[in-house]
Amino acid sequence: MHRREGENKVKKRIPVTVLSGYLGSGKTTVLNHILKNREERKVAVIVNDMSEINVDASLIKQGGFSRTEEKLVEMQNGCICCTLREDLIKEVEKLASAGDIDYIVIESTGISEPVPVAQTFTYVDESLGIDLSAFCRLDTMVTVVDANRFWHDFASGESLFDRKEAADETDTREVVDLLIDQIEFANVIVLNKMDLVAKKEIQELKAVLQKLNPEARIILTDHGRLALNEVLHTNLFNFEKASQSAGWLKELNNEHIPETEEYGISSFVYRRQLPFHPERFTSWLENWPIEVIRAKGFIWLASRNDTACIVSQAGPSIVFQGAGEWLAAYPEAEREQVLQEEPELLERWHEEYGDRMTELVLIGISMDKEAIEQSLDNCLLTDTEQQEEWSALKDPLPPFVTA
Numbered sequence: 001m002h003r004r005e006g007e008n009k010v011k012k013r014i015p016v017t018v019l020s021g022y023l024g025s026g027k028t029t030v031l032n033h034i035l036k037n038r039e040e041r042k043v044a045v046i047v048n049d050m051s052e053i054n055v056d057a058s059l060i061k062q063g064g065f066s067r068t069e070e071k072l073v074e075m076q077n078g079c080i081c082c083t084l085r086e087d088l089i090k091e092v093e094k095l096a097s098a099g100d101i102d103y104i105v106i107e108s109t110g111i112s113e114p115v116p117v118a119q120t121f122t123y124v125d126e127s128l129g130i131d132l133s134a135f136c137r138l139d140t141m142v143t144v145v146d147a148n149r150f151w152h153d154f155a156s157g158e159s160l161f162d163r164k165e166a167a168d169e170t171d172t173r174e175v176v177d178l179l180i181d182q183i184e185f186a187n188v189i190v191l192n193k194m195d196l197v198a199k200k201e202i203q204e205l206k207a208v209l210q211k212l213n214p215e216a217r218i219i220l221t222d223h224g225r226l227a228l229n230e231v232l233h234t235n236l237f238n239f240e241k242a243s244q245s246a247g248w249l250k251e252l253n254n255e256h257i258p259e260t261e262e263y264g265i266s267s268f269v270y271r272r273q274l275p276f277h278p279e280r281f282t283s284w285l286e287n288w289p290i291e292v293i294r295a296k297g298f299i300w301l302a303s304r305n306d307t308a309c310i311v312s313q314a315g316p317s318i319v320f321q322g323a324g325e326w327l328a329a330y331p332e333a334e335r336e337q338v339l340q341e342e343p344e345l346l347e348r349w350h351e352e353y354g355d356r357m358t359e360l361v362l363i364g365i366s367m368d369k370e371a372i373e374q375s376l377d378n379c380l381l382t383d384t385e386q387q388e389e390w391s392a393l394k395d396p397l398p399p400f401v402t403a
């Protein structure tokens with residue numbers, strides 16, 4: 001009896017598809033295509049667009065549906081950007097509780113990060129007293145990629161601010177970082193505008209995207225024409241899984257993704273249990289090998305011996321920051337406690353250095369693995385340098401900003 005009630009409850013939760021994708025990639029085109037082909041489904045739409053609303057309003061009104069059945073909600077006082085959006089939560093709740101809706105499709109702005117949008121559906125907002133997961137469930141995160149602009153945007157080195165597309169003057173995000181976030185968190189990647197790109201280039205780009213996100217389903221489209229079941233009712237979204245689906249993370253966790261030989265796309269992990277010399281490593285960062293398109297991982301820098309550093313690169317954007325202390329730098333009692341609780345950490349524990357280690361995943365096209373490894377090895381402390389006082393080594397990198 002109880003089980004049946006539970007099942008009914010789950011069935012009633014309205015599935016939600018979120019359309020992300022950089023500005024102009026074709027989100028609205030996909031949305032209009034969904035509305036044109038929705039057949040009997042009663043689809044409500046939430047548009048959160050910084051630019052003018054260009055969802056075909058006639059598609060919303062057409063067909064004699066009442067407003068409760070088909071609804072277009074426009075949210076123009078801001079965007080679903082970097083924080084959880086109170087207005088999004090309220091809108092979704094309003095739509096869901098009005099009933100008589102089969103599906104909700106949200107078009108987020110081209111500059112929104114996907115994780116906070118997804119969190120909107122999984123976290124209870126105590127200040128509002130609303131738990132969206134009681135009304136609806138996130139079904140699919142879709143990212144639309146403009147096949148014709150991808151490499152241009154990827155390599156541009158521009159920030160959203162440079163392009164006058166930033167949320168405000170404090171928004172310093174780089175275009176390429178946003179592209180990567182949207183790709184790495186998607187269940188479905190719609191590689192759109194294939195009519196504008198040669199077939200071979202499309203296949204190569206598809207292989208790159210698959211390497212960046214091995215879990216994602218990739219659909220090739222022109223003018224957003226896709227089968228609706230590829231983006232609606234897929235049941236693909238799972239927060240835990242989505243957070244673990246990035247290609248670099250899989251590689252770091254030893255789930256090597258087979259190479260795509262045809263296009264020379266490959267990946268490897270650079271692992272060493274010796275620290276980098278700060279000057280030589282900085283100079284390596286400044287001369288980043290162009291064939292590496294995405295890299296992320298932990299760095300052990302001799303001059304910051306207690307801090308696990310993180311480097312995250314996507315195209316020309318390289319972010320280097322602190323990620324907390326190595327466990328080996330903890331006070332002894334605390335360290336012992338953690339090691340007791342997580343004994344698997346001991347498997348990689350070095351007698352002298354503990355968990356200090358560089359582990360960097362590199363994904364690229366036509367990479368010369370040996371040459372890259374050699375160039376990184378050249379940055380490691382030499383035997384003589386290991387005898388010196390590491391904290392006295394000149395460190396040209398800026399200090400980490402702590403929140």
Ligand SMILES: Nc1nc2c(ncn2[C@@H]2O[C@H](COP(=O)(O)OP(=O)(O)OP(=O)(O)O)[C@@H](O)[C@H]2O)c(=O)[nH]1
Pocket residue numbers: 021022023024025026027028029030049051054109110192193194195196221222223224
């Ligand atoms: N050639 C071609 N043009 C397309 C395709 N898909 C969309 N477009 C055009 O690309 C432009 C941008 O498409 P939109 O659907 O408005 O893109 P968007 O992602 O919603 O854009 P923003 O709302 O500004 O972020 C429009 O002029 C579309 O007609 C396609 O597959 N091929």
